[in-house]
Amino acid sequence: MRPVAPNLVIGLALTGLVGAMALLGAFWTPYDPLAMNFASRLAPPSWSYWLGTDEFGRDQLSRLMLGASASVKISILTVILAISSGTIIGIVSGFLRGWPDRIIMSLNDALLAFPGLLFALGLLAVLGANENGIILSLGLVYMSSVVRVVRGTVLSLREREFVEASYVMGNSLSFTMRRHILPNCIAPLTVLATSMCGWTLLAESALSFLGLGVAPPMPTWGNMLAGSRSFLDQAVWLVIFPGLTISLALLGINLLGDALRDRLDPRMRRRVG
Amino acid sequence: MSNPLLEIRDVTLGIGRTGPKIVKGANLAIAPGEIVGIVGESGSGKTMLGRAVLGLSPAPISMTAGEIYFKGAAYSGMSEPEMRALRGAGVTMVFQEPMTSLNPAMRIGRQLEEGLELHGNIGRKERKARMLDMLRRVGIADGERALAAYPHEFSGGMRQRIMIASAMLMRPALLVADEPTTALDAVTQRDVMDLLVDLTREFGTAVILISHDLPMVARYCSRIVVMQTGEIVEMGETAELLGAPKHDYTRKLLASLPMRASARALPETRPIVSVEKLKVDFAARSGLFGRGGVKHAVRDVSLDIRPGEVLAVVGGSGSGKTTLARVIAGLTGHQGGHVLFNGHGIRPGSAGYDDYRRNCQMVFQDPFSSLDPRMKVGALIAEGLQALHDVPSSEHAARVEKALESVALNASFASRFPHELSGGQRQRVAIARALIRRPSFVIADEAVSALDVTVRAQILKLLADLQSQFGFACLFITHDLSVVEQIADRVVVMHEGRIVEEGSRDEILDRPRHDYTRRLLSAIPVLDTTPAGGVELRWRTELGQGAKAFAD
Numbered sequence: 001m002r003p004v005a006p007n008l009v010i011g012l013a014l015t016g017l018v019g020a021m022a023l024l025g026a027f028w029t030p031y032d033p034l035a036m037n038f039a040s041r042l043a044p045p046s047w048s049y050w051l052g053t054d055e056f057g058r059d060q061l062s063r064l065m066l067g068a069s070a071s072v073k074i075s076i077l078t079v080i081l082a083i084s085s086g087t088i089i090g091i092v093s094g095f096l097r098g099w100p101d102r103i104i105m106s107l108n109d110a111l112l113a114f115p116g117l118l119f120a121l122g123l124l125a126v127l128g129a130n131e132n133g134i135i136l137s138l139g140l141v142y143m144s145s146v147v148r149v150v151r152g153t154v155l156s157l158r159e160r161e162f163v164e165a166s167y168v169m170g171n172s173l174s175f176t177m178r179r180h181i182l183p184n185c186i187a188p189l190t191v192l193a194t195s196m197c198g199w200t201l202l203a204e205s206a207l208s209f210l211g212l213g214v215a216p217p218m219p220t221w222g223n224m225l226a227g228s229r230s231f232l233d234q235a236v237w238l239v240i241f242p243g244l245t246i247s248l249a250l251l252g253i254n255l256l257g258d259a260l261r262d263r264l265d266p267r268m269r270r271r272v273g
Numbered sequence: 274m275s276n277p278l279l280e281i282r283d284v285t286l287g288i289g290r291t292g293p294k295i296v297k298g299a300n301l302a303i304a305p306g307e308i309v310g311i312v313g314e315s316g317s318g319k320t321m322l323g324r325a326v327l328g329l330s331p332a333p334i335s336m337t338a339g340e341i342y343f344k345g346a347a348y349s350g351m352s353e354p355e356m357r358a359l360r361g362a363g364v365t366m367v368f369q370e371p372m373t374s375l376n377p378a379m380r381i382g383r384q385l386e387e388g389l390e391l392h393g394n395i396g397r398k399e400r401k402a403r404m405l406d407m408l409r410r411v412g413i414a415d416g417e418r419a420l421a422a423y424p425h426e427f428s429g430g431m432r433q434r435i436m437i438a439s440a441m442l443m444r445p446a447l448l449v450a451d452e453p454t455t456a457l458d459a460v461t462q463r464d465v466m467d468l469l470v471d472l473t474r475e476f477g478t479a480v481i482l483i484s485h486d487l488p489m490v491a492r493y494c495s496r497i498v499v500m501q502t503g504e505i506v507e508m509g510e511t512a513e514l515l516g517a518p519k520h521d522y523t524r525k526l527l528a529s530l531p532m533r534a535s536a537r538a539l540p541e542t543r544p545i546v547s548v549e550k551l552k553v554d555f556a557a558r559s560g561l562f563g564r565g566g567v568k569h570a571v572r573d574v575s576l577d578i579r580p581g582e583v584l585a586v587v588g589g590s591g592s593g594k595t596t597l598a599r600v601i602a603g604l605t606g607h608q609g610g611h612v613l614f615n616g617h618g619i620r621p622g623s624a625g626y627d628d629y630r631r632n633c634q635m636v637f638q639d640p641f642s643s644l645d646p647r648m649k650v651g652a653l654i655a656e657g658l659q660a661l662h663d664v665p666s667s668e669h670a671a672r673v674e675k676a677l678e679s680v681a682l683n684a685s686f687a688s689r690f691p692h693e694l695s696g697g698q699r700q701r702v703a704i705a706r707a708l709i710r711r712p713s714f715v716i717a718d719e720a721v722s723a724l725d726v727t728v729r730a731q732i733l734k735l736l737a738d739l740q741s742q743f744g745f746a747c748l749f750i751t752h753d754l755s756v757v758e759q760i761a762d763r764v765v766v767m768h769e770g771r772i773v774e775e776g777s778r779d780e781i782l783d784r785p786r787h788d789y790t791r792r793l794l795s796a797i798p799v800l801d802t803t804p805a806g807g808v809e810l811r812w813r814t815e816l817g818q819g820a821k822a823f824a825d
Binding site for chain 2: 160161162164165166167168169170171179180183184
């Protein structure tokens with residue numbers, strides 16, 4: 001047994017913390033995150049309000065916890081949508097080649113060339129600024145990079161001798177794809193998926209910041225950060241804690257992604273003696 | 274030796290001061306103008322010894338004991354500027370990979386000139402004259418054009434000639450050539466070596482030729498040094514060392530040279546594979562919009578393979594031999610003619626397609642890329658059974674174990690990943706995978722080219738044994754005629770997409786008719802065993818007529 005990599009431990013700890021916070025936040029918070037209490041508005045961190053309160057006197061810890069469940073749900077669903085649709089399109093494109101590939105890739109490149117956030121904004125205007133709208137539009141934006149990565153991997157894999165060996169054995173195209181091509185796409189996809197989790201968290205924050213995300217009073221990390229900017233000089237904790245949460249969550253996810261990639265690759269598991 | 278040019282005295286190379294030793298106590302003296310060969314397999318330390326002679330041991334490796342003297346001066350006493358002056362003008366090197374040892378972003382002229390500028394005060398005109406003269410000597414007629422060209426514009430053989438020119442421009446006293454021709458095909462290999470030897474003889478340059486190819490070394494070197502796991506195990510005059518080897522390892526190396534097996538008589542039967550007037554074209558694109566040129570990879574090739582027969586297809590790179598194999602394996606389409614397997618077409622949907630897929634298997638050249646890196650050996654081999662529905666999955670494990678046993682690997686290998694195996698073991702796994710279905714026809718595409726000499730001999734023997742045990746027919750694709758000698762019944766020689774000669778193995782090897790075949794043959798030796806347990810090498814001449822034309 002080889003020693004456990006530090007990035008796996010730290011990554012697991014950080015993502016575990018965020019996950020636990022999101023899970024707990026969905027059922028229980030120390031205070032009602034939506035209840036206003038003007039008596040204690042803009043209170044600094046203290047024993048009763050660990051992370052202070054906002055301009056309406058709402059407990060920031062409670063809001064961060066509820067916001068975690070919203071943000072985590074959005075980023076996970078977005079990544080699942082982008083990876084699954086992108087993988088299917090990428091594999092089809094890489095395997096068929098010829099004109100289907102050319103059409104798919106031209107459309108995909110057009111998508112890629114468009115600034116992602118701008119495109120998501122446009123889609124949100126059509127789909128409506130709510131959770132489902134954000135997931136759909138961000139999923140579509142990020143799908144194009146998944147398509148690129150998967151298609152490239154498939155193109156190089158299909159020329160490898162073990163894929164040819166599979167044909168010579170009489171295996172069908174779909175079997176070869178499931179058995180040899182897909183598993184070998186996992187490593188690049190894990191890396192992409194984890195960094196995409198990060199992008200989604202950021203993009204969701206940015207969209208909320210612009211007022212196009214989840215509508216207040218429902219908190220997300222992004223709209224908490226956005227709302228706090230007018231109180232920067234009076235209540236710096238309102239910026240620090242959501243910002244810190246986002247950064248730590250991103251760090252954890254990225255470390256976990258690195259560690260997972262190493263773990264999932266059999267070549268990294270045991271070395272030739 | 275009274276006055277050696279280079280003397281290696283008790284040299285030990287190690288990783289760090291205390292780490293493992295790469296070379297252990299090597300002693301070797303080289304006289305001016307002498308050509309000495311160092312042979313050994315990968316990991317024997319021969320390359321590191323060569324690097325040490327240049328004073329260029331790569332980072333963690335250093336000389337932990339002993340001394341190297343060049344014209345009597347000790348390396349340890351030289352400053353870095355003195356060492357630099359020694360390299361280039363005194364000792365220089367030609368590497369294995371001409372593609373990576375020439376800078377792809379620099380014109381040939383710049384790269385050649387660099388050395389001349391560094392060593393010695395020569396005027397611009399004089400430099401150019403010297404470069405043109407040297408290029409002419411290495412067989413590049415249009416020197417002006419070559420100087421203005423980039424490395425990628427030349428073939429592998431040409432690039433290696435340029436490397437030699439660049440090394441010899443300094444007129445060094447000693448040239449270290451590390452596997453200088455390994456990346457080239459047999460005929461080019463011989464041309465380049467001839468050139469290297471002629472040129473160094475003319476300038477009186479001594480050569481240390483490092484290679485795993487014993488016959489090649491024997492052809493050009495007056496003395497041979499045999500290395501095994503960091504030690505010099507035997508050293509001697511070429512003929513003496515080959516004729517009466519003293520060390521076990523030398524004997525093992527000699528025994529792994531391909532000897533001709535006795536010819537077999539095969540019954541006249543209906544062919545299992547028959548190829549008729551096969552034509553394969555590739556669209557050769559040029560430029561951005563590709564004005565569709567066509568490359569004819571295979572032209573009008575017809576051949577039959579009978580059940581149980583081993584047919585070798587021989588040719589240089591670009592001869593179309595691999596394309597032919599891929600068409601028969603169903604991996605590449607064809608534009609004309611047809612391929613029949615047991616009398617039926619091989620396209621999906623044709624009457625005998627199931628029979629064809631079941632019975633036609635392939636072993637690929639590169640055992641590092643022909644096994645899926647994410648699957649364990651057991652699963653890889655079992656895959657051959659899964660596509661057959663008549664073997665119940667409960668029997669798979671037992672069949673896999675049997676298949677592993679037949680390629681001399683024990684059952685514990687089933688739970689390993691390909692990256693945990695050596696090249697030879699991987700190729701055994703690839704063979705087990707191809708044979709688990711008991712196919713009646715196997716295609717081996719350069720199946721042993723990527724392996725070390727002794728491993729190559731083992732795998733060839735394994736293939737030959739399995740072939741006689743299971744009786745499958747085999748199409749053996751190779752550029753190496755010495756492999757043919759060992760296992761083929763019949764030989765087809767391909768050149769530029771066509772079959773130029775075809776016949777039984779003994780006919781082709783002893784009475785070649787076509788010029789191209791003769792050129793191929795002149796690159797490999799005829800081996801005669803000596804009473805002392807060694808071998809004697811004889812070389813066929815390229816121009817010779819008939820069987821008994823040998824060079825002295």
